[in-house]
Amino acid sequence: MLRREGNAGSTALWWPTVVTLAALALGGALQAPAAAGKSAEEKLGSVEEKIGEAQEQEGVLTSEIAELGDEISGLEGQVAELRGQEVAVEAELAAKQAELDQAITELDRARKRLETMRERLRRALVNLRERLIAIYESGSPDIVSIILSSEDYGEMAARTEYLNAIQDSDDALAERVRSLRDEAKRLVAIRHESKLTIESARDTIAAEEQRLESTRASLESRQGALLAARAERQSSLGSIREAIDEHEEIAADLRAKVETEVAEATTGMPLPAGPLPTPSASGFIWPVEGVLTSPFGERWGRMHEGIDISAAEGTPIRAATAGTVILLQSEYESGGYGNYTCIDHGGGLSTCYAHQSGFATSSGASVGQGDLIGYVGNTGHSFGAHLHFEVRINGAATDPMGYL
Numbered sequence: 001m002l003r004r005e006g007n008a009g010s011t012a013l014w015w016p017t018v019v020t021l022a023a024l025a026l027g028g029a030l031q032a033p034a035a036a037g038k039s040a041e042e043k044l045g046s047v048e049e050k051i052g053e054a055q056e057q058e059g060v061l062t063s064e065i066a067e068l069g070d071e072i073s074g075l076e077g078q079v080a081e082l083r084g085q086e087v088a089v090e091a092e093l094a095a096k097q098a099e100l101d102q103a104i105t106e107l108d109r110a111r112k113r114l115e116t117m118r119e120r121l122r123r124a125l126v127n128l129r130e131r132l133i134a135i136y137e138s139g140s141p142d143i144v145s146i147i148l149s150s151e152d153y154g155e156m157a158a159r160t161e162y163l164n165a166i167q168d169s170d171d172a173l174a175e176r177v178r179s180l181r182d183e184a185k186r187l188v189a190i191r192h193e194s195k196l197t198i199e200s201a202r203d204t205i206a207a208e209e210q211r212l213e214s215t216r217a218s219l220e221s222r223q224g225a226l227l228a229a230r231a232e233r234q235s236s237l238g239s240i241r242e243a244i245d246e247h248e249e250i251a252a253d254l255r256a257k258v259e260t261e262v263a264e265a266t267t268g269m270p271l272p273a274g275p276l277p278t279p280s281a282s283g284f285i286w287p288v289e290g291v292l293t294s295p296f297g298e299r300w301g302r303m304h305e306g307i308d309i310s311a312a313e314g315t316p317i318r319a320a321t322a323g324t325v326i327l328l329q330s331e332y333e334s335g336g337y338g339n340y341t342c343i344d345h346g347g348g349l350s351t352c353y354a355h356q357s358g359f360a361t362s363s364g365a366s367v368g369q370g371d372l373i374g375y376v377g378n379t380g381h382s383f384g385a386h387l388h389f390e391v392r393i394n395g396a397a398t399d400p401m402g403y404l
Contacts, residue, residue: 100198285404314376355385357377
């Protein structure tokens, strides 16, 4: 029977008897095994603590490796983009260099042409100067003097045509001098400006190419450092995982040893002298004698998927009904449930017992209703010695009070 909070007394029929009988039956003969079991449990706790620490390191390293991998991937993308830009800039630079080479070639041609034009201009200037001197020395004949000195119309016409031809020649000479001079200036100015423009564009592109190359080298250096850091962490992660595997092997041996010692210690334990509590209409008995402290349902903003029964640490825990032990997890394995046992009763129905101080059964064992399966404890996420008892149907938690 259950002693609820606020009851003045207890009507327990068989729990104290079981504890007394177990103590009498084991007596001094179990002192050594118990000590040995405690020693194995201590070793197991130490090993599981090391496993927990190693797994924390494993989690940190795994996270760091993933972050480094993401950063490396990002840098790879940036480096690839920079390489693409470098190729484009190199092509642009080559095109500008080709334009510059062409402009230099044309400038050289223009300079040679300029030399030729300057020679022609020099000769034209000499001719012009000689003509001007001749005009100055002989005077310039006008149309009136030509008419008066001509003997007839034919001679006058011939002299006039000759004079016009001389005048046209003088004008053409002067125009040629001006044309040669202007073209020379224009060619030099155009070629020089073109060369300067192309040189400026080429230098700008070359500077951009240098910047891209420097940026890429910096990114590749950073990428190399990240690769080295990731390799170092992967090496450390491998070592940690090897250590976890080794510790897990040791822990497995210790768990087996603890289970064996517990089984040996409880073998032959006499059943209670009195009858078991009367099962409920659902065929369940209370798994432990204690005080109901927390019901099934919402609690502290989340679902409490069982009931809590407060009892002294070490109080025996019994199977609520017959079944097969399908789960036996240590405090390290259960993730907050402490030492944790689940029994399958068939038809999708199971019961679970959490926060135990120790086990009194083994995985795969068949247990009858009322069989000892463990002891009340304060392991896992617990704030005092108690049993957290769950009833599950096809894995879904349901209120145990409907079965007790």
